[in-house]
Amino acid sequence: MISDRARHLGRFLAGFVVVGLSACISPQAQIDRLAREGLLVREVVSGSPFRHVVYRPLTPRVGSVLHVYLEGDGTPYVGRTQITSDPTSRTAVALKLMLEDPGPTLYLGRPCYLGLAHEPPCDASYWTLRRFSPDVVQSLAIVLNLELARSGLRRITIIGHSGGATLAILIADRVPAVDRVITIAGNLDVAGWAQLHGYAPLTGSLDPLTSAPHRSDVTLLHLAGAADRNIPATMIQGAAQRLGGRVIVIPRYDHLCCWVAYWPFFLRQDSDSTMTD
Numbered sequence: 373m374i375s376d377r378a379r380h381l382g383r384f385l386a387g388f389v390v391v392g393l394s395a396c397i398s399p400q401a402q403i404d405r406l407a408r409e410g411l412l413v414r415e416v417v418s419g420s421p422f423r424h425v426v427y428r429p430l431t432p433r434v435g436s437v438l439h440v441y442l443e444g445d446g447t448p449y450v451g452r453t454q455i456t457s458d459p460t461s462r463t464a465v466a467l468k469l470m471l472e473d474p475g476p477t478l479y480l481g482r483p484c485y486l487g488l489a490h491e492p493p494c495d496a497s498y499w500t501l502r503r504f505s506p507d508v509v510q511s512l513a514i515v516l517n518l519e520l521a522r523s524g525l526r527r528i529t530i531i532g533h534s535g536g537a538t539l540a541i542l543i544a545d546r547v548p549a550v551d552r553v554i555t556i557a558g559n560l561d562v563a564g565w566a567q568l569h570g571y572a573p574l575t576g577s578l579d580p581l582t583s584a585p586h587r588s589d590v591t592l593l594h595l596a597g598a599a600d601r602n603i604p605a606t607m608i609q610g611a612a613q614r615l616g617g618r619v620i621v622i623p624r625y626d627h628l629c630c631w632v633a634y635w636p637f638f639l640r641q642d643s644d645s646t647m648t649d
Contacts, residue, residue: 399446399460400487403467410471412479417518419511421493422483426519427467435475437527437552438520441466442480442512442543444534445559448499452571458489459499466533468632469556473639478519482539483511497576504538504562504577512539513546520549527551534603534627535559537594541580541615544590552591553617557603557627560594560611565603581614592617595638597625 407414412427446461470477482503484494498508520528529552532540537558544550559565562579566572580586594612596605598621605621612619625631 399458399462399464402462403460403464403486406464406467406471407479412471416488417515419483419514421507422511423488423491424483424511424515425481425486425488426515427470427479427481428519429477433474433476436525437476437529438523438525439470439473439475439477440480440516440519440528440530441470441473441477442530442532442536442540443467443482443485444536445503446485446499448503455496455500458487460485460487460489463628465556465628465631466531466536469531469533469635472632472635476523476525478523480512480516480519482536483508501572501574502576503535504542504574504579506578509539509542509546509578513543516543516547517549520547525549529554531556533557533631538562538580541586541592542578542583545583545587550590552593555592555594555608556631557597557600558594558608559603560615561607564607564611568604568607569602581611584614586615588616594619595631596621597627597629597631598623599626602627 404414407427411430413430415426416423417426443461443464443466446459447456448459450456467479470479484498488494498505502508516528526549528547528550530540530544530550531554532538533556537555537560540553540555541560544553561581562574562577566574592615594608594617596608596619598605609619
């Protein structure tokens with residue numbers, strides 16, 4: 373007869389094996405799988421001083437505007453104090469949004485993400501305190517200009533989720549072809565966000581609110597979730613009063629839910645249409 377102790381040990385070991393197996397599926401592997409299922413191709417391209425992973429559609433698409441998707445900050449920390457060895461997003465909201473977009477698209481990877489965390493000049497500062505640093509922004513801008521030339525298009529809309537929205541606004545100042553930025557649950561007030569959550573200030577990073585003046589010829593649209601506790605809608609509204617642009621607050625949406633399900637509807641509408649949940 374199996375003792376109670378043995379049964380408890382068996383349950384513990386079974387649970388341990390499941391956790392171990394799930395942990396073997398890295399965020400990078402999950403993103404690669406999503407990309408393959410969405411018929412995207414992966415490439416590593418050079419900016420300066422970083423290299424970047426990009427995903428683009430396997431076959432060319434019809435359209436006059438290149439939609440560029442920028443991911444959020446991913447997982448810089450485990451808990452509040454332990455820095456992770458790989459910040460790659462475990463939710464990949466921006467990639468999932470791109471997979472709903474039928475037009476010309478590009479997923480522009482942030483430096484040191486998507487399997488490049490241990491490649492020079494990367495170190496943990498580039499996904500923690502210096503995640504929005506001038507050299508990060510400049511390297512992304514270089515790659516974006518190269519990708520625009522490759523596409524043969526003349527106009528770019530950047531769509532950024534969370535910290536990707538921060539970078540979208542900063543990149544737009546450096547890439548003349550960008551004429552529109554759409555932020556989704558965007559961190560538009562970096563200092564205010566850090567203070568709200570009790571984080572250390574992101575020294576070495578640019579902040580859209582203090583990096584002004586920004587280009588006046590770029591149209592800004594800010595989408596916020598009324599239930600977002602990470603970046604509250606009120607914070608986005610306050611930042612938009614200084615940055616410019618229209619703010620649309622969607623009831624019951626939070627930082628992650630339910631932007632992917634809503635995106636096909638958004639893409640069918642003009643940005644000036646009234647949006648309801």
